[in-house]
Amino acid sequence: MPPTVAVIGTCDTKLEALLFIKRTIQSTAVCEAILIDIGSYPPSDLCDIDIPRSDVLKECTSTVHDTSSRSQALETMTIALTQLLARLHSTQSIAGVIGAGGSGNTSVCTKAFRDALPIGFPKLMLSTMASGERCPLWMAKHSLIRADLKSSRPTIAVSMFGLTTPCVQVATQKLEELGYSVMAFHATGAGGLAMERLVREGHFVGVLDITTTELADELVGGVLTAGPRRLEAAARCGIPQVVSVGALDMVNFGPADTIPKQFQGRLFCHHNSSVTLMRTSREECSKLGQIMVEKLKGAPTDKTRVILPLQGFSGIDKDKGPFRDAEADGALLDALKSGLLCPVEELGVNINDPSFALRVAQALHELLLDSRL
Structure with a gap:
């Protein structure tokens, strides 16, 4: 045998x-x-x-x-x-x-x-959490990714994270039913970098950027940052995109004993033995909203939608969840709504509610149909 x-x-x-x-x-x-x-x-x-x-x-x-x-x-x-x-x-x-x-x-x-x-x-x-510098590995696999993108179906990039997975699963299924091929990128730093690069190279017809959590790591000093250019490629390329605030309620660190001392006293959640999550504060959330506004300023308003879940940004930012903080979330939502030039939709559900997932998928489909006219 x-x-x-x-x-x-x-x-x-x-x-x-x-x-x-x-x-x-x-x-x-x-x-x-x-x-x-x-x-x-x-x-x-x-x-x-x-x-x-x-x-x-x-x-x-x-x-x-x-x-x-x-x-x-x-x-x-x-x-x-x-x-x-x-x-x-x-x-x-x-x-x-x-x-x-x-x-x-x-x-x-x-x-x-x-x-x-x-x-x-x-x-x-x-x-997706390989230790050390992960970018060379992603780029070494670049030719294989490119081969996978050669599909008879138009291909969409989607960003995901463990705590936004239910949303991504439902949205992916809907997009596939609508005739698209979907490629998921884990928002772990290297994943966001790879997605941005492939968007710039023209491999996707659209982007469903549900999970923008890497922006929080870049702002606060977490370990899963995708660098200062995250959330810019689709806007610069002028392709249809639907953007949301997935997992912006958190910053990622390693094991608890590796967290920098300046964050002592903050709210943490033990995600697993390798990952400790820190709740973003009201001030950080407000700043994240301003950063997203700045990054989306140059995006074509007829090809960009921002869709916001009013009842939490992740699986732990929900009713009775450990990271539920309506005030902090509200600061981010207010900054976005007051500064964005593109259309904004609000849904009174958590990001992982099936109705939210179906709406973001349908919204991207509508943008893609309009862009072909």
Whole structure:
């Protein structure tokens, strides 16, 4: 029997990409591959998942923690995955592991890999949160990205983050139904830089910039900044864009002990073992609104829409969420509404509400149709 590689990720959000990895491994005829789901929810299609999340969680023989919060859910899944991989390794059922995903998946997989598998066992982590300078890696992959963009469908760029994923998923599905190909960029610094560059090079017909959180890191000093030119390419190129305020309620830092001392006393949220989020203040939010106004001044007003969620900018900036701060959000919204030249829409929902996602997708479609006339 050929050796088996375990492909591990969150199938509720990354199923298509994980299946691509699995099938690519199988196509070599050198290795077999199994897919292990460590997502938060069961995906709609289970037929290609070899070990579903429910079976992974059965491995958690220790006390199962309350999973009502994201960090607690990740801790429980880490324990379960560690025990599953240890068992698969002891029975020689796997010969290597590949984890692929965002910061949450990276946190779970890397700890499980360290604790369950010995030094020398083949381990690979494909992550939007790779440590160190990530830009060379993105640019090295540039030719591959360019090949992916050669589609019979017009291609749209969309920015996403773990805490805006529900919005991006619904919007992506709607855009695909409308006949577009959608390429997602994680707003982790390198992702924003890559998106801006590819927009400048003319690879997209439009941009759905839902998640502009990298602006907050650039302003405040977080670790996921995309530099001072973020949110400028679409405006300069004059292509249709719909912009929102996804995850501008937060600044990203590493583990808690790495946070600069000047931020002591601020409100923090433990996202996972690698990421600590800091709530943006009222003053910072007001400044972010002014920055966005300045960046969008040169954008064609007939090709630009800003759509604002009035009930929170992320999955934790919602009713009873740890980052819900209507005053701080209001400062950002007021700065935008008072300064923008392009049309602004307001929806009385959280950014992850399906109605918001459908509206931003439809708005971009309308702009694209108008631009063809």
